[in-house]
Amino acid sequence: MNSQQSIGIFDSGIGGLTVAHAITEKLPHENIIYFGDTAHLPYGDKSAETIQRYCLSIIDFLLAQHCKVIVVACNSATASAYEAMQDYLQNRIPLIGVIDPVINECIKKFPQKNLGLIGTKRTVESKVFEKKIQALAKDIKLKALATPLLVPIIEENFHSHEKLVDEALKLYLSQASLQNIDGLILACTHYPILKSRIAAFYEHKIPLLDAGEITANALAKQLEENGLLNPQVIQGQRDFFVSDLTPAFAQMANEFFGEKIVLTVTNLTGN
Numbered sequence: 001m002n003s004q005q006s007i008g009i010f011d012s013g014i015g016g017l018t019v020a021h022a023i024t025e026k027l028p029h030e031n032i033i034y035f036g037d038t039a040h041l042p043y044g045d046k047s048a049e050t051i052q053r054y055c056l057s058i059i060d061f062l063l064a065q066h067c068k069v070i071v072v073a074c075n076s077a078t079a080s081a082y083e084a085m086q087d088y089l090q091n092r093i094p095l096i097g098v099i100d101p102v103i104n105e106c107i108k109k110f111p112q113k114n115l116g117l118i119g120t121k122r123t124v125e126s127k128v129f130e131k132k133i134q135a136l137a138k139d140i141k142l143k144a145l146a147t148p149l150l151v152p153i154i155e156e157n158f159h160s161h162e163k164l165v166d167e168a169l170k171l172y173l174s175q176a177s178l179q180n181i182d183g184l185i186l187a188c189t190h191y192p193i194l195k196s197r198i199a200a201f202y203e204h205k206i207p208l209l210d211a212g213e214i215t216a217n218a219l220a221k222q223l224e225e226n227g228l229l230n231p232q233v234i235q236g237q238r239d240f241f242v243s244d245l246t247p248a249f250a251q252m253a254n255e256f257f258g259e260k261i262v263l264t265v266t267n268l269t270g271n
């Protein structure tokens, strides 16, 4: 493994771009390879076993690209397949999920607070956040709600339709289980795309936590500690792969990175 190799990043689709973008902001000289499993999204409605199968194929793909580290830029994949991926990798390269860095941040910032969480069905049903928080910070009270309509709204490119987004958010965020919270965890990497509308729902009074910058910081620390930061001074190379071409992905990738992004369609074998 050497520092010039790429950082592998993946998600079911667009969501992981929120993490990838934060990584390129924090570490502009790093080469990145992004894989969006658009042929299989949404992950959040699938079983843990199915998600594990998808994830292991993607790990194989990113290993074949000689990545030096893999970032699982998806809460549903981290919640259901992180251990399976770790076992599969056998420490060949580091694996970073989006859940632990966010939990560490919650413990630092909200040690005795009532927190809300929204995520996919898979993430919420896994109760991974509750279990980890219970083990590490008993004084944090967490109330979680699955908000499965939000990913299709984003993947169908409807996230700029304020009325539609606001209506869906109102439906979810006004539910009894999410009242009286001191902060909200956006436990799906798609949701930061709706961040300004979520903030507006709370009249900008409730802090929102998402995985982007927090994960980018955790990754930078990990690379530094392992002597794996890329020393090149030019902007890193950015390669994007998808398992199916979707207009929403193409548009969002261009918007995030402010340039025309070339997408390579890659069908992974074995899934």
Ligand code: DGL
Pocket: 011, 012, 013, 015, 016, 041, 042, 043, 044, 045, 073, 074, 075, 076, 077, 120, 123, 151, 187, 188, 189, 190
């Ligand atoms: N972005 C993903 C997550 O963080 C997955 C959404 C989906 O495919 O359902 O959970």
